Amino acid sequence: MMLDADLYSVQEVRTFLAKAKEAQAKLESFSQEQVDAIVAAMSKAGEEAAERLAAMAVEETGFGNVPDKRMKNLFAAQRVYEAIKDRKTVGIIRKDEENKVWEVAQPVGIVAGIVPSTNPTSTVIFKSMIALKARNAIIFSPHPSAAKCTLEAARLMAEAAVRAGAPEGLIHCITKPTLQATNELIKHKLTDVILATGGTAMVKAAYSSGKPAFGVGPGNVPVYIHHTADVAAAAKHIVQSKTFDYGTICASEQALVVDESIKRQVIAALQREGAYFLNEQEKGRVAAVIMINGSLNAKVVGRSPQAIAELAGISIPTGTRVLIGEETQVGKAFPLSVEKLSPILGFYTVQDWKEGAKRCRELLDLGGLGHTLGIHAQDEAVITAFGLAQPASRIAVNTGTTFGGIGATTGIQPSLTLGCGSFGNNITSDNIGPQHLLNVKRVAFGIREMPPSQPVAATAATEAAALEAVSSLNVGLSRDEIKDIIKSVLAEMTAKA
Structure with missing residues (x-):
């Protein structure tokens, strides 16, 4: 009997969960050395397939470009691996001899991995490695528009793990993704925790599932350029960051907030880096294609400036890397102020850092609370003020926010899942790693006697x-x-x- 797509996908999820449960129980008995060998093999497989998976993702989704998608895959396979390879995740992982407390790691079990269409293959490499590093199984639910490349990335990770000695059945991917299948996965009794990377609706669904969940909020990232900034370096970092994979990483810059005293210098520096400033008519046409019925237009997400210009019906110079439009208002009625996930930037002018801080807060309030903020400045007092007051979990200083936020150019933990804390209705503000997929038990020895209660005299x-x-x-x-x-x-x- 032929099952319809919904029934087939739901049954597939149940089958995967049963297999993952059995495989994870076996993995739980593995030593740290065995686990580390498995993760090392997965890292190598991801590195070797980085370009091929990048090409598959671009061809299937139409988002981004192959060189940058390849770099994202390598970031997951290499940089994330280097950050986690020496972390203890088996047995007693820490002993506090002074307080006589031992910390013991125990896996959470089965992870549900929600995969976005903007970063499908790199997300699979990343989530597979951190899940197995913590001795968990993982089942991926891909975005329908990225199903083939997500499935292939999961297959590569699974095969690499098995070749290195892992039990069969630790890594699965839904082959025919449906909303019903995703709901089954995130609500099933065998699912232990959810790693949700995707749209706002999907993240809300994860948090409403009744399961522990790590979700990621939207990243409407503002970047303040103070008059003490190294303007040339700031322009270089911003354009490199914003144009990476055509802006598909949620930590990428969305709006620049610039001190008026250096406005001309900043504009000139950005133009030297390939920025094209839209005139009022051009800005109106680009703004008209950013949103459709109050939501971001998928036809601009991860597209080149040339493709966006063609869609908007404008002409731009050859070699343009990013489109910039000056703006004075913030709100959904002003599309250049929203998260655009494309090489388009809003540009605001302010009198001083206090006005700049207020404008940045407005932009975060619009749709980026808890995510990321950038600042280019040499004045440590101003940097401190932003760090203390702004509701962003990552404050990237004098670096591109795309790379700073994920830990590529900063000392933050390298990760492709960035928590937004309670600002963004998330459970953590951390960059997610294997430590978030562990239960940590405490073996605590008595180190002092509890004094007896004393009778209270009548007063x-x-x-x-x-x-x-x-x-x-x-x-x-x-x-x-x-x-x-x-x-x-x-x-x-x-x-x-």
Whole structure:
């Protein structure tokens, strides 16, 4: 009997979960050395397939470009691996000899991995490695528009793991993704935790599933350029970051907020890096194609400036790398102020850092709370003020926010899942790693004795309160008689204690 796509995909999820449960139970008995060998093999497989997977992703989704997609795959396979390879995730992972507390790692079990269409193959490499590093199994739910490349990346990771000695059945990917299949995966009793990277609706669904979930909020990233900034370096970093994979990483810059005293210098520096500033008519046409019915137009996401210009019906110079439009307002009625996930930037002018901070906060409030903010400045007091006050989990200083946020050019943990904390209704503000996919148990030795409780002597206040309470009952006794009775009772209670 032929099943329809929904029924088939739901049954596939159930089958995968049963196999993953069995395989994960076997993996749980592996030593740290065995686990590390498996993850090393997966890293190598991801590195070797980086370009091929990149080409598949671009061909299937139409988002981004092959060289940058390849770099994203390599970031996951190499940089993330280097960051996690020496982390202890098996047995006793830490001993605090002074306080006599041992920390013991135990896997969470089965991870549901939600995969976005903008970064499909790199996400699979990344999530597969951190899941197995913590001795978990993982089942991927791909975006329908990236199903083939996501499936291939999962297959490569699974085969590499098995060749290195992992049990069969640790890594799976839904072959015919449907909404029903994803719901089954995130709500099933065998699923233990959810790693959700995707649109706002998908992240909300993960948090509403009744399962522990790590979700990622939107990243409407503002970048403030202070008058003390190295303008040439700032322009170089911003354009390199914003144009990487045509802006598909959620930590990429979305709007620039610039001190008026250096506005001309900043514009000139950006133009030297390949930025094209739209005139009012051109800005209107580009703004008109950014949003459709209040939502981001998929036809601009991850597209080149040339493709966006053609869609908008404007002509741009050869070699243009990013489109920039000046803006004065913030809100959904002003498309250059929203998260665009494409090589388009809004450009705001402010009088000083205080006005700049206010404008950045407005942009974050619009749709990027808790994610990432950038600042280019040499004045440490201003940097400190932004770091203390802005509701962003990552403040990238004098670097591109795309690379700074994911930990490529900063000391933040390398990751492709960036938590937004309570600012963005997320459970953590961390860059996610294998430590988030572990249960950590504490073996705690007694190091001090608990002192015994001491009897509380009757006080004048206690006697007065009791006297007042009993007197109000009108029991036919004088206050002195009642007082003598209370003293006698309290003395007897104290003696027995």
